[in-house]
Amino acid sequence: MDWLNAIVQGTLLGGLYALFAAGLSLIFGVMRLVNIAHGDMIILAAYLGLTVTTATGLHPLLALVLVVPTMGVIGYVLQRGLLNQTLGDDLLPPLLVTFGLSVIIQNGLLEVYSADPQKMDAGALETASVAVGGLNLGVLPVLTFAVAVAVIWGLQWTFYHTALGRAFRAVSDNQDIAQLMGLNRRHIFGVAMALALGVTAIAGILLGIRTSFDPSIGGGRLIFGFEAVIIGGLGNLWGTLVGGVILGVAQTVGAKIDPGWQILSGHLAFLLILAIRPNGLFPRIS
Amino acid sequence: MPEPILQLHGLDAHYGDFQALYGVDMKVMEGEVLAIIGSNGAGKTTLMRSITGLLSNGPAQIKYRGVDISAQRADEIAVQGLAMVPEGRQLFPSLSVRENLMIGAQVGRKGPWDLDAVYKLFPILEERKDQQSTSLSGGQQQMVAIGRALMANPDLILFDEISLGLAPIIIKDIYEALPGIIGEGMSAIIVEQDISKALSVSSRVYCLQEGRVSLEGASDTVSREDISRAYFGIE
Numbered sequence: 001m002d003w004l005n006a007i008v009q010g011t012l013l014g015g016l017y018a019l020f021a022a023g024l025s026l027i028f029g030v031m032r033l034v035n036i037a038h039g040d041m042i043i044l045a046a047y048l049g050l051t052v053t054t055a056t057g058l059h060p061l062l063a064l065v066l067v068v069p070t071m072g073v074i075g076y077v078l079q080r081g082l083l084n085q086t087l088g089d090d091l092l093p094p095l096l097v098t099f100g101l102s103v104i105i106q107n108g109l110l111e112v113y114s115a116d117p118q119k120m121d122a123g124a125l126e127t128a129s130v131a132v133g134g135l136n137l138g139v140l141p142v143l144t145f146a147v148a149v150a151v152i153w154g155l156q157w158t159f160y161h162t163a164l165g166r167a168f169r170a171v172s173d174n175q176d177i178a179q180l181m182g183l184n185r186r187h188i189f190g191v192a193m194a195l196a197l198g199v200t201a202i203a204g205i206l207l208g209i210r211t212s213f214d215p216s217i218g219g220g221r222l223i224f225g226f227e228a229v230i231i232g233g234l235g236n237l238w239g240t241l242v243g244g245v246i247l248g249v250a251q252t253v254g255a256k257i258d259p260g261w262q263i264l265s266g267h268l269a270f271l272l273i274l275a276i277r278p279n280g281l282f283p284r285i286s
Numbered sequence: 287m288p289e290p291i292l293q294l295h296g297l298d299a300h301y302g303d304f305q306a307l308y309g310v311d312m313k314v315m316e317g318e319v320l321a322i323i324g325s326n327g328a329g330k331t332t333l334m335r336s337i338t339g340l341l342s343n344g345p346a347q348i349k350y351r352g353v354d355i356s357a358q359r360a361d362e363i364a365v366q367g368l369a370m371v372p373e374g375r376q377l378f379p380s381l382s383v384r385e386n387l388m389i390g391a392q393v394g395r396k397g398p399w400d401l402d403a404v405y406k407l408f409p410i411l412e413e414r415k416d417q418q419s420t421s422l423s424g425g426q427q428q429m430v431a432i433g434r435a436l437m438a439n440p441d442l443i444l445f446d447e448i449s450l451g452l453a454p455i456i457i458k459d460i461y462e463a464l465p466g467i468i469g470e471g472m473s474a475i476i477v478e479q480d481i482s483k484a485l486s487v488s489s490r491v492y493c494l495q496e497g498r499v500s501l502e503g504a505s506d507t508v509s510r511e512d513i514s515r516a517y518f519g520i521e
């Protein structure tokens with residue numbers, strides 16, 4: 001039962017990792033941009049949530065109504081104002097610029113919020129649990145997993161059933177020809193980044209309810225997100241969810257064997273899968 | 287007296303240090319079909335890329351309906367009714383046949399062309415509408431590329447070597463469909479290696495040689511000798 005419990009808890013944790021990863025996967029899929037600042041953006045969203053909840057007294061989940069659009073606007077402006085200028089045949093400039101952004105966001109957060117760990121207060125939600133077949137499941141992890149599935153389903157639907165998604169795929173396939181269809185790639189990229197940071201906002205708030213956070217932990221979230229994307233295979237959002245789950249399960253099972261092994265066993269699972277399937281489990285982009 | 291829909295004045299084009307077009311002057315009249323011929327590497331595709339805004343141009347080198355479009359982006363030019371069937375088809379591999387056609391309509395221009403009209407022109411595309419575009423034969427892919435451009439209801443349509451790599455029978459089919467496509471007041475530029483094909487569908491012809499216009503004339507009066515001189519540069 002203990003092992004089953006570890007696997008179930010790991011699966012639910014995987015939902016959070018999938019949320020970390022979905023934004024990364026989306027922008028890589030659309031514009032081949034690897035966003036080194038992604039983890040710091042998750043933490044930025046958590047702090048924005050903190051500010052909103054302390055200023056208005058709103059429940060953190062209700063704060064999403066403000067934080068998601070705010071992050072979306074930040075994403076669009078950032079893409080149009082800065083990141084579009086770095087995109088081209090060379091992969092290095094966007095890496096360097098987003099690395100710089102990562103440093104700037106971390107230091108900005110330190111300046112404004114200090115290095116003290118913070119947490120959002122979600123009241124009873126944090127401790128509520130339901131008993132399912134002898135297992136005790138936290139309502140928050142279950143909710144997080146459900147949100148992850150809903151977000152990925154929503155992104156997938158947007159990608160394959162809307163004009164916007166068609167534009168994303170067209171621009172990703174061939175930027176020049178997409179321009180000939182009247183699509184301004186700079187705008188499309190801006191919208192993709194807005195969407196990605198909207199998802200990031202959800203991830204950041206759920207993270208900030210679940211655990212305490214400080215300005216320095218973005219890098220770790222970036223790694224988990226990366227690993228989930230790579231395990232699942234580039235360009236496949238459902239794969240990203242599977243990647244998150246594998247990572248989560250590896251971590252909880254590792255922690256069950258020895259509490260010190262949690263993070264390490266996640267990385268080992270990642271390396272193992274890379275060794276067997278260098279392109280991840282379900283790649284759509286080679 | 288018809289107005290020119292497109293006018294080029296001393297158009298230059300560069301790839302880095304390499305100059306691919308030198309002072310090209312050209313005009314396309316309203317409703318006219320213009321042919322452009324020239325050997326491999328003469329600069330035909332470069333010319334198409336310049337006109338559509340995919341290559342950046344010098345100021346005042348391209349006028350569309352009397353307006354200087356040299357500094358506009360490709361998507362801004364596209365919504366004004368300039369569409370292209372690019373060399374090598376260049377369909378979107380992650381879009382289905384139907385989606386490839388639909389995205390052509392993204393510019394939101396009204397006109398006779400919609401999905402039904404394209405399916406009527408190329409019935410096979412309706413049968414294949416849910417397939418990935420890459421799973422089609424070369425000829426069918428070319429139909430999608432043509433349909434995609436038509437979906438924009440363009441006023442001026444550019445065809446860059448639509449017969450390249452296709453079987454002669456398919457080429458014949460496509461060229462037989464052309465008059466029906468270009469009718470209805472549309473203007474067209476047809477880039478074609480097959481000189482007699484080019485002459486038969488056009489009213490005027492330009493020949494490019496090493497980035498320069500080497501011949502310009504009416505398609506029905508231009509002589510074979512003039513063409514081979516302009517084409518190969520043989521004196």
Ligand SMILES: Nc1ncnc2c1ncn2[C@@H]1O[C@H](COP(=O)(O)OP(=O)(O)OP(=O)(O)O)[C@@H](O)[C@H]1O
Pocket residue numbers: 301304306324325326327328329330331332333373
């Ligand atoms: N992306 C590029 N970078 C550098 N040079 C290029 C590029 N594309 C074309 N060129 C050069 O520009 C010249 C004109 O090429 P272009 O493709 O316009 O010729 P073309 O007339 O369309 O030839 P083809 O009949 O083979 O299609 C050629 O010398 C070619 O090598």
Ligand SMILES: [Mg+2]
Pocket residue numbers: 330331332373447
């Ligand atoms: Mg060419």
